[in-house]
Amino acid sequence: MVDVGSFIEEKREEIATEVGGANAIIALSGGVDSSTAAALAYEAIGDQLTPVYVDTGLMRKGETDEIRETFSYMDSLRIVDAQDRFLDALEGITDPEEKRHVIGEQFIREFETVANDVEAEYLVQGTIYPDRIESEGTIKSHHNVGGLPEHIDFEGIVEPMRDLYKDEVREVARELDLEEIISERMPFPGPGLAVRIIGEITEEKLEVAREANHVVEEELEEYEPWQALAAVIGKATGVKGDNRVHGWVVSVRSVESRDGMTARAQEIDWETLQRIQSRITGAHENVARVVYDVTHKPPATIEYE
Numbered sequence: 001m002v003d004v005g006s007f008i009e010e011k012r013e014e015i016a017t018e019v020g021g022a023n024a025i026i027a028l029s030g031g032v033d034s035s036t037a038a039a040l041a042y043e044a045i046g047d048q049l050t051p052v053y054v055d056t057g058l059m060r061k062g063e064t065d066e067i068r069e070t071f072s073y074m075d076s077l078r079i080v081d082a083q084d085r086f087l088d089a090l091e092g093i094t095d096p097e098e099k100r101h102v103i104g105e106q107f108i109r110e111f112e113t114v115a116n117d118v119e120a121e122y123l124v125q126g127t128i129y130p131d132r133i134e135s136e137g138t139i140k141s142h143h144n145v146g147g148l149p150e151h152i153d154f155e156g157i158v159e160p161m162r163d164l165y166k167d168e169v170r171e172v173a174r175e176l177d178l179e180e181i182i183s184e185r186m187p188f189p190g191p192g193l194a195v196r197i198i199g200e201i202t203e204e205k206l207e208v209a210r211e212a213n214h215v216v217e218e219e220l221e222e223y224e225p226w227q228a229l230a231a232v233i234g235k236a237t238g239v240k241g242d243n244r245v246h247g248w249v250v251s252v253r254s255v256e257s258r259d260g261m262t263a264r265a266q267e268i269d270w271e272t273l274q275r276i277q278s279r280i281t282g283a284h285e286n287v288a289r290v291v292y293d294v295t296h297k298p299p300a301t302i303e304y305e
């Protein structure tokens with residue numbers, strides 16, 4: 001990207017020309033990519049664009065309210081409460097790729113309902129360059145890439161940021177005056193907390209993961225990680241008060257990266273790690289221990305599933 005201002009101008013015109021007088025739809029995840037694509041497309045075509053935010057129940061703490069507030073200037077914003085439907089669909093599923101598949105399918109159903117309702121002919125997506133590269137390989141099936149168009153008969157797909165890296169997307173976001181909570185926020189995977197919970201998704205694990213991720217994001221902000229996260233990885237024995245408990249093990253991870261394709265585990269000072277440990281074990285009676293993940297990518301991936 002040569003210059004942010006001209007990039008935005010060029011894309012605005014491109015989107016307006018391509019969509020013309022038709023209606024378009026975009027899935028808003030709360031992440032920087034889809035938020036930036038939505039803001040860009042909204043500038044181009046206004047309320048002809050329906051941004052759809054599906055509350056899957058797998059989101060970060062406070063995320064739905066932040067979205068509601070940040071995008072309240074878009075009259076066409078739709079917030080779909082689908083938490084129960086996602087949890088039901090995920091019941092009993094333990095295989096990571098199956099989880100992604102089920103989430104992807106459910107997402108499509110929710111999205112389709114709105115797309116039909118507003119008679120959307122165009123699909124706008126926040127796909128960026130590394131998404132395309134990873135999807136072409138066999139690394140993981142990223143559910144936000146490639147799935148939607150096969151199910152809905154769109155006239156066209158608009159991917160204004162398909163050639164950008166994440167740091168360039170952030171530049172665009174800043175230029176569009178997206179709030180810092182969006183433009184500077186760490187990337188968050190489409191399947192949400194589901195890939196930060198090993199094995200079956202249950203309400204209790206979700207509660208633990210949501211609070212632990214909140215603690216980690218807060219405590220590690222000063223390290224400016226590419227991503228800092230917490231995952232519920234299993235169960236182990238601990239003592240709480242006078243009782244032995246068989247409680248959750250939470251793994252904390254903080255990595256530096258440029259594009260997510262490779263990453264380095266960050267060195268975090270002991271006091272900060274202890275504070276994180278104490279806040280996470282204190283937040284839920286069934287958390288028995290907290291560990292710190294020192295593995296780079298490769299050989300590990302950033303997420304746990």
Ligand code: XMP
Binds near residue numbers: 141189191195227
């Ligand atoms: P991994 O875990 O493969 O992650 O090292 C690389 C980057 O991609 C994000 N990620 C996902 N994003 N759907 C997404 O939209 C997914 O299924 C998915 N899995 C991983 C991850 O957060 C990291 O930024």
